[in-house]
Amino acid sequence: xxxxxxxxxxxVLKHFACQSCARLLRIHRRYAxxxxxxxxIFDVVCVGGGPxxxxxxxxxxxxxxxxxxxxALIESQxxxxxxxxxxxxxxxxxxxxxxxxxxxxxxxxxxxxxxIQSSRVQPYHEMxxxxxxxxxxxxxxxPGTGSEPPQFPQQKTIAYMTENLNLTxxxxxxxxxxxGLTIHxxxxxxxxxxxxxxxxxxxxxxPVVELADGRRLAARxxxxxxxxxxxxxxxxxxxxxGWDYERHGLVATVQLEGExxxxxxxxxxxxxxxxxxxxxxxxxxxxxxxxVWSTLPSHASLLKSLSTADFIAMVxxxxxxxxxxxxYMHTQSQGQAEELSWREQHTKFDVQRIPQRIVxxxxxxxxxxxxxxxxxxxxxxxxxxxxxxxxxxxHPLAGQGLNQGQxxxxxxxxxxxxxxxxxxxxxxxxxxxxxxSDRYATNNLLMGVVDKLHKLYGxxxxxxxxxxxxGLQAVDAMGGLKGxxxxxxxxxx
Ligand SMILES: Cc1cc2nc3c(=O)[nH]c(=O)nc-3n(C[C@H](O)[C@H](O)[C@H](O)COP(=O)(O)OP(=O)(O)OC[C@H]3O[C@@H](n4cnc5c(N)ncnc54)[C@H](O)[C@@H]3O)c2cc1C
Numbered sequence: 001x002x003x004x005x006x007x008x009x010x011x012v013l014k015h016f017a018c019q020s021c022a023r024l025l026r027i028h029r030r031y032a033x034x035x036x037x038x039x040x041i042f043d044v045v046c047v048g049g050g051p052x053x054x055x056x057x058x059x060x061x062x063x064x065x066x067x068x069x070x071x072a073l074i075e076s077q078x079x080x081x082x083x084x085x086x087x088x089x090x091x092x093x094x095x096x097x098x099x100x101x102x103x104x105x106x107x108x109x110x111x112x113x114x115x116i117q118s119s120r121v122q123p124y125h126e127m128x129x130x131x132x133x134x135x136x137x138x139x140x141x142x143p144g145t146g147s148e149p150p151q152f153p154q155q156k157t158i159a160y161m162t163e164n165l166n167l168t169x170x171x172x173x174x175x176x177x178x179x180g181l182t183i184h185x186x187x188x189x190x191x192x193x194x195x196x197x198x199x200x201x202x203x204x205x206x207p208v209v210e211l212a213d214g215r216r217l218a219a220r221x222x223x224x225x226x227x228x229x230x231x232x233x234x235x236x237x238x239x240x241x242g243w244d245y246e247r248h249g250l251v252a253t254v255q256l257e258g259e260x261x262x263x264x265x266x267x268x269x270x271x272x273x274x275x276x277x278x279x280x281x282x283x284x285x286x287x288x289x290x291x292v293w294s295t296l297p298s299h300a301s302l303l304k305s306l307s308t309a310d311f312i313a314m315v316x317x318x319x320x321x322x323x324x325x326x327x328y329m330h331t332q333s334q335g336q337a338e339e340l341s342w343r344e345q346h347t348k349f350d351v352q353r354i355p356q357r358i359v360x361x362x363x364x365x366x367x368x369x370x371x372x373x374x375x376x377x378x379x380x381x382x383x384x385x386x387x388x389x390x391x392x393x394x395h396p397l398a399g400q401g402l403n404q405g406q407x408x409x410x411x412x413x414x415x416x417x418x419x420x421x422x423x424x425x426x427x428x429x430x431x432x433x434x435x436x437s438d439r440y441a442t443n444n445l446l447m448g449v450v451d452k453l454h455k456l457y458g459x460x461x462x463x464x465x466x467x468x469x470x471g472l473q474a475v476d477a478m479g480g481l482k483g484x485x486x487x488x489x490x491x492x493x
Contacts, residue, residue, distance in 0.1 A: 039216035049075030052388025052405035053225030054171035059413035061178040094365035098159035098399040115170035192235040221427040230390035242374035248300035255360035273457035310336040383427035
């Protein structure tokens, strides 16, 4: 990568995820470091080279107004691996996100989307969602909404399934093309302190980031794009509130027996709400799909321990059998394949309204992640901005986490651009205010809806089940309301 400084350092063990470390950092903030060496000064230091961090840096480098800023990226992973990421056409990574048309339009705008490996991206045009308890369902597709099409060039497409690594690799390619960025990768942030006042320089309100290799970087604006356990957020003393869902998101790359009911051109995404959490099958090119199954941690452990044949049976069962039958199959340590073929004979389902049968699971792709909801009290502080998962973590049932991060980046990049063109200090909290007021309420609303959906569908019996089924059917029948919901989910407002 063409960069004015590229650090290949040794990863260190220290990190800031724990409460005591966070407290320590706050103390550091009050009692500035005594290190004497002057740090290198940057306009923007971004910690975190995931989708959010790389998008921000690309947006800043791509804009004429902000391209002369001195910018540094710090990332604990080896970005060379990300940049050169390549898989054969019959293999897909298990971390895949559905990018909304609004996110794609932004990525096109900053020149990143043309670097994507487009043969690995799968648009889908319809989404079938149903209640695993009552069977009531809703289908989303643009032509069926009865409202005007969205204001995107990619009409009719609900979202684009894209491997996260395909996206980050494209962003890195675009950054390489733009140049002028200092990258410290393969090294962790060891510490963040406030700077010092010397005879020639007053950095006492500037965050100074210390890396494992001893380098120190002072930031006019320090951006935390460093994920759910954000060290930048801890340094700023910003609380992040929420709860754990006591669910794991189990992911896998699976293979269908055909290309799906709509064929290659009209791909469909499926999501069934089970009492333990939703199970979703989202299309990838050819007959591949990505599975996201939100379930109890014990169920996730069992699923990961099964033979491929039994795992495949469980996935097929999740879209076909009753929750009671499925719960029984979760009590078996093996033999799910035989159990399913017996139980299917006694279960009625409409094959055209559920995904095609799974016939394979790609080796090494079954993994799970704990699911939680967290929202930072604020996204900004003096010389601090938080973006992406550092600011908010949401349940994946609506496929919005990464898209929310893209919305943050658009807004923060615009805010920085405005500050620059109006002679403001880009790190001053006052300059950052428009970003926080633009994004906080929007994200909070979406997170609230997603959280309520998770809770609503966790109920197994009683009037709530009847009410939610009625609600689903009513929304399905109301083209206008359905169109409105789809525009919100597509990021179109
Ligand atoms: C099962 C599952 C399915 C999902 N599906 C979707 C979907 O369909 N659509 C969608 O929009 N979202 C989805 N999401 C959410 C999405 O994956 C996240 O919102 C997104 O990856 C967050 O991006 P980010 O850049 O903010 O954070 P991250 O991807 O977490 O990146 C943070 C970066 O910071 C680096 N870092 C952290 N600490 C340090 C440190 N101390 N020093 C240096 N670097 C550091 C990390 O190495 C990492 O690269 C899903 C999530 C899950 C769990």
